[in-house]
Amino acid sequence: MQIRLNDISVEVQPGETVLQVARRMGEEIPTLCHAEGHAHKASCMLCAVMNRANGQVMPSCTTLAAEGMDVDTRSPEVIRLRRGALELLLSDHRADCQAPCSLVCPHGMEVAEILRRYDAGAYAAARSLLPGTLPCDACKAPCEKACRRGTVDSAVQIRAMLKELQQPEVPQPVPTAPTASTAPTASTAPQPEAPRFHSRLGRFTAAEKARLQATVATPSRCLHCACDGADGCKLRRYADELGITRSRYGTSSACPTAQERQVVGGTLCFEPAKCVRCGLCVYNTTDGFTFRDRGFGMQVVLPAESQSHIPPQTADLCPTGALYRLKQLPTLLLPLFLVLSLFLFAACGHRGGSSGAESLNWHLFRADATLSGYTGTPLPARPALLWSYRSDVRTVASPVVDGGTTYWCDRKGTVRGVGLGGRLTFEYALQTPVEATPMIHDSVLYIGRIDGMLTALSLARRDTLWNYPTEGQISASPNFLEFTGREAVIVGSYDNYLYCLDARRGTLISRFPSGYYLNGAAALWHHYVVFGGCDAWLRIIDCRTGTPTDSLKLDAYIPASPAIMGDYGYVGDYSGNIYKLMLDGGHIVRHRKIVCEADAATAEEGSYISVPAVSDDTFYYFSGRRRLRAVNRKDGSVRWDYLLGGDCGESSPVVCADRLLVCTKTGIVSILDADTGTLLWEYDAGEQIIGSPAVIRGHFMVLTSRGTLLCFGNEQRNNN
Numbered sequence: 001m002q003i004r005l006n007d008i009s010v011e012v013q014p015g016e017t018v019l020q021v022a023r024r025m026g027e028e029i030p031t032l033c034h035a036e037g038h039a040h041k042a043s044c045m046l047c048a049v050m051n052r053a054n055g056q057v058m059p060s061c062t063t064l065a066a067e068g069m070d071v072d073t074r075s076p077e078v079i080r081l082r083r084g085a086l087e088l089l090l091s092d093h094r095a096d097c098q099a100p101c102s103l104v105c106p107h108g109m110e111v112a113e114i115l116r117r118y119d120a121g122a123y124a125a126a127r128s129l130l131p132g133t134l135p136c137d138a139c140k141a142p143c144e145k146a147c148r149r150g151t152v153d154s155a156v157q158i159r160a161m162l163k164e165l166q167q168p169e170v171p172q173p174v175p176t177a178p179t180a181s182t183a184p185t186a187s188t189a190p191q192p193e194a195p196r197f198h199s200r201l202g203r204f205t206a207a208e209k210a211r212l213q214a215t216v217a218t219p220s221r222c223l224h225c226a227c228d229g230a231d232g233c234k235l236r237r238y239a240d241e242l243g244i245t246r247s248r249y250g251t252s253s254a255c256p257t258a259q260e261r262q263v264v265g266g267t268l269c270f271e272p273a274k275c276v277r278c279g280l281c282v283y284n285t286t287d288g289f290t291f292r293d294r295g296f297g298m299q300v301v302l303p304a305e306s307q308s309h310i311p312p313q314t315a316d317l318c319p320t321g322a323l324y325r326l327k328q329l330p331t332l333l334l335p336l337f338l339v340l341s342l343f344l345f346a347a348c349g350h351r352g353g354s355s356g357a358e359s360l361n362w363h364l365f366r367a368d369a370t371l372s373g374y375t376g377t378p379l380p381a382r383p384a385l386l387w388s389y390r391s392d393v394r395t396v397a398s399p400v401v402d403g404g405t406t407y408w409c410d411r412k413g414t415v416r417g418v419g420l421g422g423r424l425t426f427e428y429a430l431q432t433p434v435e436a437t438p439m440i441h442d443s444v445l446y447i448g449r450i451d452g453m454l455t456a457l458s459l460a461r462r463d464t465l466w467n468y469p470t471e472g473q474i475s476a477s478p479n480f481l482e483f484t485g486r487e488a489v490i491v492g493s494y495d496n497y498l499y500c501l502d503a504r505r506g507t508l509i510s511r512f513p514s515g516y517y518l519n520g521a522a523a524l525w526h527h528y529v530v531f532g533g534c535d536a537w538l539r540i541i542d543c544r545t546g547t548p549t550d551s552l553k554l555d556a557y558i559p560a561s562p563a564i565m566g567d568y569g570y571v572g573d574y575s576g577n578i579y580k581l582m583l584d585g586g587h588i589v590r591h592r593k594i595v596c597e598a599d600a601a602t603a604e605e606g607s608y609i610s611v612p613a614v615s616d617d618t619f620y621y622f623s624g625r626r627r628l629r630a631v632n633r634k635d636g637s638v639r640w641d642y643l644l645g646g647d648c649g650e651s652s653p654v655v656c657a658d659r660l661l662v663c664t665k666t667g668i669v670s671i672l673d674a675d676t677g678t679l680l681w682e683y684d685a686g687e688q689i690i691g692s693p694a695v696i697r698g699h700f701m702v703l704t705s706r707g708t709l710l711c712f713g714n715e716q717r718n719n720n
Contacts, residue, residue, distance in 0.1 A: 003069040017065065032046050036591075038280065038284050040278075040280060041062070046082055046086060050072045097230045101115075101147055105142070119222060130165060144157070197244050264307050264323075290303070313548070359696060369523070373653060375655070376657055380713050384713065385683065385711070385712055391708070398477075402443065428457060437692075444458055445459055454467070454478070468499070470494075473494040474491060476522075477521040477561075490522050491521075492520070492531060496516055496517065498522060518531065519558075520560045524564070563612050565619075570619055618631065618633060626647055639677070646668040651664070658673070663691075667704065699711055
């Protein structure tokens with residue numbers, strides 16, 4: 001089936017909407033009431049397009065592409081229609097995008113943010129936003145003239161407060177950038193920017209003034225009228241793109257009460273006056289948001305008894321600042337930034353972790369913090385079994401290696417370390433079962449336990465450094481971060497939280513909620529943490545601010561870890577789908593299913609519990625019960641398809657330079673040419689393999705589920 005899109009013939013699939021076809025062709029169409037992969041109904045009409053075949057204007061987000069359509073998405077008439085729809089929406093949006101005090105400050109100070117930090121008692125954080133020399137003495141204080149509090153009783157004494165902040169109780173650090181003290185005020189004034197759209201709250205009614213005067217009693221008396229959700233507001237962004245700076249029809253609202261804020265679950269804030277009634281929060285929550293009344297008086301409301309039913313990621317659906325995540329103050333977030341930015345700098349742009357070509361380390365079960373499963377360490381040219389060590393205690397973990405010694409933990413809670421000669425060199429009893437793969441950093445082994453404890457075990461001292469209790473089983477491997485000598489450990493638990501802990505002390509830095517169990521490890525991408533859970537949501541957290549930035553709901557729960565390569569991520573769900581994610585600025589800017597198989601990945605038909613391996617141009621995954629596939633990352637074409645010598649399982653493939661190392665559930669270890677899929681070597685371990693292999697210089701290690709460690713190296717080493 002074909003349609004014409006902006007005079008180009010396009011092949012479309014049955015069931016595709018016009019919006020999906022347009023975006024697939026790189027055509028950007030604005031949407032407010034639509035969110036890919038979520039329930040929605042056409043209401044905003046910002047996605048309007050015209051069918052030239054019959055002259056009909058239609059919402060592209062719900063209109064299915066049909067044979068014979070001649071779709072126009074760019075003409076002046078279409079843009080005029082979208083502009084009209086947007087201006088009507090803006091008239092029903094009562095808010096101040098920016099606080100008047102900040103807008104009129106001639107020196108460009110973030111006055112509203114300074115006052116917010118002042119009212120929270122974060123004086124050092126507020127002081128950090130001040131210039132070196134306060135220019136207020138020669139200023140006529142337009143901020144106080146514009147202060148909306150002045151329409152209620154009297155304006156906030158902004159200048160006096162700024163001067164108070166300039167008298168710190170402790171010495172200030174020396175400024176590292178030019179300030180007003182090193183140059184005349186005129187030369188430090190910000191350059192004028194193109195005018196942005198700004199919604200105006202409008203005048204307060206008498207009832208609003210009385211309520212505000214009685215209830216708003218912050219230390220500064222500031223009403224905090226700036227919109228905390230302005231930066232992510234699609235309504236404002238589209239207005240800027242169309243050159244709209246003010247609403248043509250003025251400002252009103254179906255819910256006109258100004259400054260009404262409803263805190264939801266301690267993490268979200270709902271401001272009904274900013275709602276444009278797109279319905280995304282209503283259609284995508286159960287027993288949560290709902291519509292009240294009809295017609296022009298219709299409102300979106302959240303009953304008090306339904307607040308506990310609203311997951312934090314609901315805020316990511318809101319196209320305006322009506323529902324947003326509560327900001328945390330920099331003073332509280334600074335330790336999290338310092339610690340969570342830690343290893344991200346090491347992981348950013350780094351491939352292969354500590355397992356480089358000259359390394360005897362494999363500190364994570366997927367080689368490095370991105371969990372890509374790629375290492376530059378080559379496999380032995382002529383691999384052969386050098387030795388095996390048998391513990392006869394079952395395990396489902398993968399081995400990790402430090403300095404040539406391989407460590408793992410079993411279901412009886414015993415940690416073992418076996419040296420390169422095949423001799424047991426380390427043994428420690430945790431006294432509780434373990435299923436998780438451990439992580440090693442700086443001669444400390446971090447391991448999650450079935451009883452919910454995360455243990456830090458010193459390999460040098462052979463003693464426990466600390467234990468941190470979670471409230472659920474830990475099956476995920478930890479990941480780590482490092483910055484300026486400070487270190488943190490990130491791990492998920494079955495108590496539905498992702499934890500960030502101080503690596504040296506075992507104290508809690510922060511934790512992030514999910515909707516259900518966290519079974520896979522979190523991957524690191526630049527300064528973001530990416531992780532999935534058994535609630536089917538994939539989440540991203542910005543480590544600079546400690547706040548979630550985006551989320552995506554998959555078709556089924558996410559049992560394993562995502563794999564990141566560059567700015568692309570790959571993740572599988574339990575229904576057999578694999579998704580490709582395009583990541584930018586903490587957000588999933590584009591995603592699509594690149595694998596959709598009813599029988600993918602394991603002996604349990606219809607599930608996917610292995611982690612894909614990713615190289616520069618290819619990703620590798622298990623398909624069905626016995627197939628291994630290589631797929632071109634650029635165009636999605638299958639490069640090769642190989643029938644394995646046994647059933648696939650939970651073990652994940654590893655890309656080793658130009659070769660691929662694969663273990664199957666039935667115990668077959670294979671090495672294939674990564675480019676062609678040609679089998680180069682194979683070994684039958686005779687025992688089931690669940691964990692993933694570890695690769696170090698000149699060797700690779702495979703751990704069977706019966707607790708047998710196999711060490712492979714170059715064939716000639718057997719004669720030494």
